[in-house]
Amino acid sequence: MRLAALTGVELRKLALRPRTWVSVGLLCALPVVVAAFLGTSELAPRPGQGPAFLSAVLGNGQLYPAAALGIVVPIFLPVAVCVVAGDAIAGEAQAGTLRYLLVRPVGRTRLLVAKLFAVLAFTLGAVVAVALVSFVAGTQLLGTRPDALGTTTASLSGTSLSPQELLVRTLLVMAYVSVSMLGVAALALLLSTLVDSPLVAALGGLALLVASTVLVGLDAASAIHDLLPTRYWLAWVDLFRDPILWTDVRRGVLMQLGWAGVLLAAAWASFTTRDITS
Amino acid sequence: MSDLAVQTQGLTKRFGRVQAVTDVDLRVTEGDRYGFLGPNGSGKTATVRMLLGLVLPTAGRVRVLGGRVPQDAARVLPQVGAMVEGPAAIGHLSGRANLRLLDAAVPTPGGRRTRRRRVEDALEALGLAQVGRRPVRAYSLGMRQRLGIASALVRRPRLLVLDEPTNGLDPQGIALVTDLLLQLSAQGTTLLVSSHLLSEVEHLCTRVGVMDRGHLVVQDDVDALRAPTGRLLVTLAVRDQDDDDGARAAALAGQLLGSRLLESPVPAPDPGAAGVRLVVADAGDVVGDLVRGGLAVREAVVERRTLTDVVLSRTTAVGEGMGA
Known part of the structure; x- marks a missing residue:
């Protein structure tokens, strides 16, 4: 009950903040721009050469929400999530409002959990917004194949998917992409409890992202690939195979939960025992 | 409780x-x-x-x-x-x-x-x-x-x-x-x-x-x-403090009060009226003794410590804005 009230307050703060909407707007804008170029030029990567998914999209705009999430996953979405998560506690500390929340008193654990919920809500909201906007952009700018509308769509494995299956798989991609953000979000949140600068906390989350991306691309570091948070970020593509290839998706989810569990426990331990001098 | x-x-x-x-x-x-x-x-x-x-x-x-x-x-x-x-x-x-x-x-x-x-x-x-x-x-x-x-x-x-x-x-x-x-x-x-x-x-x-x-x-x-400091601030009325009158009043006050007079009398800081300012130990009937000696007492005030005095005397660090 008390947690629900506080979470409500945190969500209202997020919603009342212009920056939230600007970042969601920018996230949605990128896939629209890509769709506009694809739709006007019809120059998709040729099948078998470019990213597998974008070539399929050109023929069917209904696939575009998943493709759009694929576009924002590597950089845009984690940047936005890190900014929000890094701001969670450090932003309040920098503005001086943290001490007033805590003397209300909002319990420290409760505040941290409410902030986590707000970060998750932002991530989910951003993913849903990108999916909805890109569905509209996809169907309007890319069009649907005359024969495909309301009938079937080809999966990556060549079999056909009914519109219901397509919807379910798009929802699965949305869920998977959201979960993929847990690791960097949890690190930004942990740093947010340690420093009084939201910028430093957000950059810390992004540093993990960059480091992980570099190491994933480095064969010499293959020993630790399975521990890197970005290792399975692109496994969402497997959700469009037929049957769905769950192996990497499952590993990806477990890895994100592992990172989030460790980092959030550290965040809790640091925040509940720390002197608030901001 | x-x-x-x-x-x-x-x-x-x-x-x-x-x-x-x-x-x-x-x-x-x-x-x-x-x-x-x-x-x-x-x-x-x-x-x-x-x-x-x-x-x-x-x-x-x-x-x-x-x-x-x-x-x-x-x-x-x-x-x-x-x-x-x-x-x-x-x-x-x-x-x-x-x-x-x-x-x-x-x-x-x-x-x-x-x-x-x-x-x-x-x-x-x-x-x-x-x-x-x-x-x-x-x-x-x-x-x-x-x-x-x-x-x-x-x-x-x-x-x-x-x-x-x-x-x-x-x-x-x-x-x-x-x-x-x-x-x-x-x-x-x-x-x-x-x-x-x-x-x-x-x-x-x-x-x-x-x-x-x-x-x-x-x-x-x-x-x-803000307890009394034990000092009394007394002002004597004189006709003209620049004249001999002021000096005579100061000398007489010194005789009457003896060792109770703590500082040499000075012209009173009040610009409106001529006077002599005395700093006196608050002991005995100071005002009565002065009046019986023929001096006109215009004002007698018990000196109290101010909070500023207390704080400044008990703190060592020089703080910005203290006592201001």
């Missing part, structure tokens, strides 16, 4: 290698208007933060309104209103929106309407009810300060902890806040006010504690601290 609103025992705080607060035994009785004084860096703020559970003590105990802090903070702090180290609010929201959000963060008894009413009352009390939808970012320093106090008042606390409450206020604002604090005190609210403005504390407070280098060096009632 004690009737102490705030009690600390051996309160000590180290930040790394810096000893911020050492063995402080603070005692604030319910109903007190307690002035918490001390130079910058004397440990006042760290102490206040420990009272509110923001900073965790290295050693010692804190009791606020009968509960332990930080253990019982969830029960105790709802009855405490606080402003620590200046007001803070979300800049792009209005003052009203800020207070509502903060009030909603911890649900209190009473429905939404009761809560809104209390927010309006607090804004009203600080003269902010008419500010409307203006974002806090566009507030003046004084308005932000008043919003900070309003925020502390929303839940009608039993104990009000205010750090520099009149900082940045114009004279009208200072009068408004001082009157409000006296009014709240009359209604039974305990006040713990830290300030650099000693004259303000002298007028507002019934009790003071003075911090110096992490130690509580003075803790007493204002009346007791």
Whole structure:
């Protein structure tokens, strides 16, 4: 009950903040721009050469929400999530409002959990917004194949998917992409409890992202690939195979939960025992 | 159960290698208007933060309104209103929106309407009810300060902890806040006010504690601290102090008072009337002796210590703004 009230307050703060909407707007804008170029030029990567998914999209705009999430996953979405998560506690500390929340008193654990919920809500909201906007952009700018509308769509494995299956798989991609953000979000949140600068906390989350991306691309570091948070970020593509290839998706989810569990426990331990001098 | 609103025992705080607060035994009785004084860096703020559970003590105990802090903070702090180290609010929201959000963060008894009413009352009390939808970012320093106090008042606390409450206020604002604090005190609210403005504390407070280098060096009632110094300031009326008359009066006073005269008589500083100023030990019938000796006493005042004297004599650090 008390947690629900506080979470409500945190969500209202997020919603009342212009920056939230600007970042969601920018996230949605990128896939629209890509769709506009694809739709006007019809120059998709040729099948078998470019990213597998974008070539399929050109023929069917209904696939575009998943493709759009694929576009924002590597950089845009984690940047936005890190900014929000890094701001969670450090932003309040920098503005001086943290001490007033805590003397209300909002319990420290409760505040941290409410902030986590707000970060998750932002991530989910951003993913849903990108999916909805890109569905509209996809169907309007890319069009649907005359024969495909309301009938079937080809999966990556060549079999056909009914519109219901397509919807379910798009929802699965949305869920998977959201979960993929847990690791960097949890690190930004942990740093947010340690420093009084939201910028430093957000950059810390992004540093993990960059480091992980570099190491994933480095064969010499293959020993630790399975521990890197970005290792399975692109496994969402497997959700469009037929049957769905769950192996990497499952590993990806477990890895994100592992990172989030460790980092959030550290965040809790640091925040509940720390002197608030901001 | 004690009737102490705030009690600390051996309160000590180290930040790394810096000893911020050492063995402080603070005692604030319910109903007190307690002035918490001390130079910058004397440990006042760290102490206040420990009272509110923001900073965790290295050693010692804190009791606020009968509960332990930080253990019982969830029960105790709802009855405490606080402003620590200046007001803070979300800049792009209005003052009203800020207070509502903060009030909603911890649900209190009473429905939404009761809560809104209390927010309006607090804004009203600080003269902010008419500010409307203006974002806090566009507030003046004084308005932000008043919003900070309003925020502390929303839940009608039993104990009000205010750090520099009149900082940045114009004279009208200072009068408004001082009157409000006296009014709240009359209604039974305990006040713990830290300030650099000693004259303000002298007028507002019934009790003071003075911090110096992490130690509580003075803790007493204002009346007791402002005890007579044992000196009497006497002014004699003379016809013309530049004339021999003034010198004769001074010489006669010296004979009459003997060793009770502490300093050589000087012309009185009062520009309106001629006079001689005497500093006399307050012993025996000084005025009677002077009058019987044929001198005209215009004024005799018992000298009292000022709070400034007390604080300056007991603190070692040179603090910015102290005694100003």
